[in-house]
Amino acid sequence: MHSGLAAVVEGLPYVLQGIGVTLTVVGGALAMGLAFGLLLAVVQVYGRTWLRRLAAVYVWFFRGIPLLVLLFLFYFGVLAALEVELSPFMVSIIVLGLISSAYQAQILRGAILSVPDGQMKAARAIGMSDLRAITFIILPQALRLAIPGWSNEYTVIMKDSAVTYALGVAELMARTNHVASRTYQHLWLYLMVGFIYLLLTWLGTQALRILEERVAISGYTR
Amino acid sequence: MTPPIPILRLADIHKSYAGQPVLKGVSLEIERGDIKVIIGPSGSGKSTLLHCINFLVSFEKGRVWLWGKEIDPANKPELYAYRQKVGMIFQDFNLFDHLTAIDNIQIGLVRVKKIAKRAARERALAELARVGLSEHAHKYPAELSGGQKQRVSIARALAMDPEVMLLDEPTSALDPELIGEVHAVIRDLAAGGMTMALVTHEIGFASALANEILFMENGVILEQGPPATILSQAKLDRTREFCAKIAHLHTGGRKPV
Numbered sequence: 001m002h003s004g005l006a007a008v009v010e011g012l013p014y015v016l017q018g019i020g021v022t023l024t025v026v027g028g029a030l031a032m033g034l035a036f037g038l039l040l041a042v043v044q045v046y047g048r049t050w051l052r053r054l055a056a057v058y059v060w061f062f063r064g065i066p067l068l069v070l071l072f073l074f075y076f077g078v079l080a081a082l083e084v085e086l087s088p089f090m091v092s093i094i095v096l097g098l099i100s101s102a103y104q105a106q107i108l109r110g111a112i113l114s115v116p117d118g119q120m121k122a123a124r125a126i127g128m129s130d131l132r133a134i135t136f137i138i139l140p141q142a143l144r145l146a147i148p149g150w151s152n153e154y155t156v157i158m159k160d161s162a163v164t165y166a167l168g169v170a171e172l173m174a175r176t177n178h179v180a181s182r183t184y185q186h187l188w189l190y191l192m193v194g195f196i197y198l199l200l201t202w203l204g205t206q207a208l209r210i211l212e213e214r215v216a217i218s219g220y221t222r
Numbered sequence: 223m224t225p226p227i228p229i230l231r232l233a234d235i236h237k238s239y240a241g242q243p244v245l246k247g248v249s250l251e252i253e254r255g256d257i258k259v260i261i262g263p264s265g266s267g268k269s270t271l272l273h274c275i276n277f278l279v280s281f282e283k284g285r286v287w288l289w290g291k292e293i294d295p296a297n298k299p300e301l302y303a304y305r306q307k308v309g310m311i312f313q314d315f316n317l318f319d320h321l322t323a324i325d326n327i328q329i330g331l332v333r334v335k336k337i338a339k340r341a342a343r344e345r346a347l348a349e350l351a352r353v354g355l356s357e358h359a360h361k362y363p364a365e366l367s368g369g370q371k372q373r374v375s376i377a378r379a380l381a382m383d384p385e386v387m388l389l390d391e392p393t394s395a396l397d398p399e400l401i402g403e404v405h406a407v408i409r410d411l412a413a414g415g416m417t418m419a420l421v422t423h424e425i426g427f428a429s430a431l432a433n434e435i436l437f438m439e440n441g442v443i444l445e446q447g448p449p450a451t452i453l454s455q456a457k458l459d460r461t462r463e464f465c466a467k468i469a470h471l472h473t474g475g476r477k478p479v
Contacts, residue, residue, distance in 0.1 A: 121278055122316035122375075126330040126382050127306035129298065136333055140320045217320050219364030 004188035011179035028093035033100025041108035062102035088167035107149035111142040235284030246441040262438035309379030317363040349377035369400030
């Protein structure tokens with residue numbers, strides 16, 4: 001029989017081995033979400049009508065279905081139907097990335113829209129193409145404005161990554177479950193993993209706050 | 223003798239916003255070295271006209287030629303090349319907020335003209351010197367005064383080697399004590415022979431530079447002619463009335479709200 005503290009001391013190194021998996025899932029999903037989200041946001045602001053509608057449907061779809069449903073749908077449904085083999089780890093990154101891209105699209109769209117019209121006009125006036133103007137004038141400003149919203153998205157994806165244990169991804173939550181089912185010290189172990197997540201979300205938002213300060217434009221307030 | 227080909231020619235520009243006509247058939251020719259000053263009450267379409275010239279706003283009808291060659295805005299490379307030839311100065315400066323003064327000028331050289339970074343930097347510094355802002359090269363727009371911002375925006379436009387400059391009320395957003403420094407830069411441009419179309423209410427400043435004043439109202443050019451004629455011997459009552467009003471405004475009369 002384990003005491004609570006003994007279970008934590010014994011289980012912690014084992015659980016922490018999952019930190020790399022958690023961070024990779026979160027990092028991968030956020031990076032994928034940023035790439036797709038950026039594309040979606042630009043399309044939603046500057047795209048043709050039918051492209052804008054398509055982007056809106058995409059956002060509507062991935063914002064409206066629970067993560068667990070999408071994980072099972074892709075892993076047990078879509079992969080089987082397509083006869084493709086992918087590890088639960090990869091599926092988790094992809095599904096979280098798709099969902100995150102829908103949310104990041106909303107964050108970035110708002111940020112793009114809050115860059116004043118005159119910036120685009122001035123870029124066009126010196127002969128820039130719209131694509132160059134978006135790349136070199138609009139996005140550098142929009143991405144700075146998006147950091148606070150993005151920080152929120154980081155905490156959401158960090159917490160949601162725990163759900164991927166359901167596919168058997170050996171991340172923090174799955175490893176905590178293993179220890180708990182062996183030692184029966186659920187209270188202590190889930191408190192422990194809760195604190196690990198708390199630390200990870202706190203560290204991440206602090207890092208993003210520092211980033212926000214470092215890239216702030218001198219004298220600029222909006 | 224055939225008349226010279228104008229740098230810029232506009233024919234019959236029509237533009238409406240949400241069904242409301244703003245320009246009702248404006249035609250204009252600007253020859254090399256011309257300084258055309260456009261005056262008129264707010265809402266008369268002056269600013270919209272300047273924005274139509276380089277296709278920053280689209281218009282329903284009308285044609286534009288540069289050196290006798292018609293510009294097709296659907297042909298993007300041609301449009302982008304044309305816009306470099308037509309420098310635009312905005313009422314509210316529109317400096318790129320995330321870039322320092324020098325980078326505001328350099329970015330067009332590097333990203334549009336594809337000039338190597340070092341050469342672009344030198345050119346940008348030269349343009350900053352030309353507007354008297356060398357010592358502010360590394361300041362961000364938010365750290366500059368309105369007058370300095372407008373001078374940087376002029377330097378940014380000049381770096382693209384424009385053949386014509388369009389200035390849309392370049393000093394109307396400035397505190398009175400900052401207007402002089404921008405006027406000085408515009409005067410230097412005029413002295414250097416730059417072709418310009420200038421929308422302004424600063425009638426004294428404008429008439430000293432202009433070779434022609436155009437009075438616009440309700441989306442048409444009502445009357446045009448040399449400054450002396452427009453300001454003191456205009457044919458239309460409406461022109462005389464307007465000129466008297468803005469002259470009064472700029473000779474220390476009480477500012478109407």
